[in-house]
Amino acid sequence: MSEYLQHAKSVVADYHRRLDETLASVPDQRSAAGDDIAAALASSITGDHLWRGMHPFYEQHGAHAVADVFWGPLRAAMAPLQRRVDVLLAGDNDADGGATTWVCSMGHFLGLFDSPWLDIPPTRRALPLRYVEFSRVDGDRIGESALFLDLIAVMRHAGHYPLPPTTGQPGVYLGPRTADGVLAEPQDPDESAATLELAWRMAGDLDEANRVAREQGSDRMPRDVLARCWHEDMLWIGPDGIGSSYTIDRYQQQHSYPFRFGLADKEFHGHVARIAEGCYAAWFGWANVTNRPRGGYLGLPSSGPAEMRVVDVYRREGDKLADNWVFIDLLHWLSQQGLRPLERMRRLVGIEEF
Known part of the structure; x- marks a missing residue:
């Protein structure tokens, strides 16, 4: 293979x-x-x-x-x-x-x-x-x-940023710390399996936390749950609109809590592709998840259910995850809530037809 x-x-x-x-x-x-x-x-x-x-x-x-x-x-x-x-x-x-x-x-x-x-x-x-x-x-x-x-x-x-200030830091788009992400040579299948198992186990921790949150009415995720699968100095590289976070504590403050508090009724719908090779793994869905904005997430009001199309790319270092690059089709997610930033921008720059 x-x-x-x-x-x-x-x-x-x-x-x-x-x-x-x-x-x-x-x-x-x-x-x-x-x-x-x-x-x-x-x-x-x-x-x-x-x-x-x-x-x-x-x-x-x-x-x-x-x-x-x-x-x-x-x-x-x-x-x-x-x-x-x-x-x-x-x-x-x-x-x-x-x-x-x-x-x-x-x-x-x-x-x-x-x-x-x-x-x-x-x-x-x-x-x-x-x-x-x-x-x-x-x-x-x-x-x-x-x-x-x-x-x-x-x-x-271009000077037309469409959202309130991010909780994370925008513009931090770093490649792998180890500079070994282009896997030109064959990789050990056991290493690939270990990476996918770790990333999938981390996702399972999140699913379990969502279940407990629904049962207990609390969105708090204990720090030790994140520390099971993440290095202390993890880097979560999110899309513009959310921003990036460095270390478990800042990830929890700047992304995990806003995401968990601001979005309810999260439901996972599976992936189109989920692969791993060596110390890297990647997956995407179309859409992966639906959620319901409660109000406040990304500075936006409450809304009905909306779907998120998400990509995750991971780098494993030892027995924990070190880097996570995330892409989210935020414009699609916003459009389902009646928010169309591109159309609003066109009005602002004086383009009448769109």
Whole structure:
């Protein structure tokens, strides 16, 4: 199986190479049309490829749709684009009993934000666009993918941050402390299994705490529950809008308690992909969880149930987790509550039609 995981990573690396060559070019007219991008995608993906993107992109099918809706407009706004990868891992999907194989790539795209994107005004400065991408590899092609970005960070860079101040620190997007996240060589399967078991056990602790909270009417999670699976100097790297937290105590104060106190009726819905390789693990859902804002979380009022599409990427160090990179499709979550930050921004910058 390690040979197939290496093959899966080579398929994704080839896809990156072909796509990135087109993204690094600057279109003559900076047009949103991307026939060359569609051709690059078509050379790497299956004919019935399913692409999942964050709000406002959502699900697309086939190379031309993905190029027209996402990659073409992005390149038109930020060319030339380069990809900087911090983490790359592959694994058989624990969420479907190993029936599929997925590759996770995480890092940044770097571009010159010279033209509007989603009507976000350009800064004419270098923009690091944080991303994580999951790719399901079928033979020599990619049959399904999901791409998460930190769009609220782009709005913040452009001076249109749409939310009240964060509880964590925005802008802290560090790669692995050990600088070993790109797993080019085969990894010990026992190490991979240990990483996935630890991450899944940590998630189980959270589920148990949610159950106890419902029964006892308290959202307090004892510190020692977190310390079972996390290093004392853990780094939780959250999306803009929430921010990042360093150490168990600050994570508890700046993310765990606001999340637990501010959101009720949490219900887990499973993952599309859940993989591990070596000391790294990653998973995502569509959607992972639903919850009900009680009022106060992210400075927002109470609301009805809303779903969260979440990515977690973990690094294990020894017998505990040290790093956790988190992406949440917050714009989608907000849209279910009748809140549309992109539309509000368009009104503020004087764009009448949206």
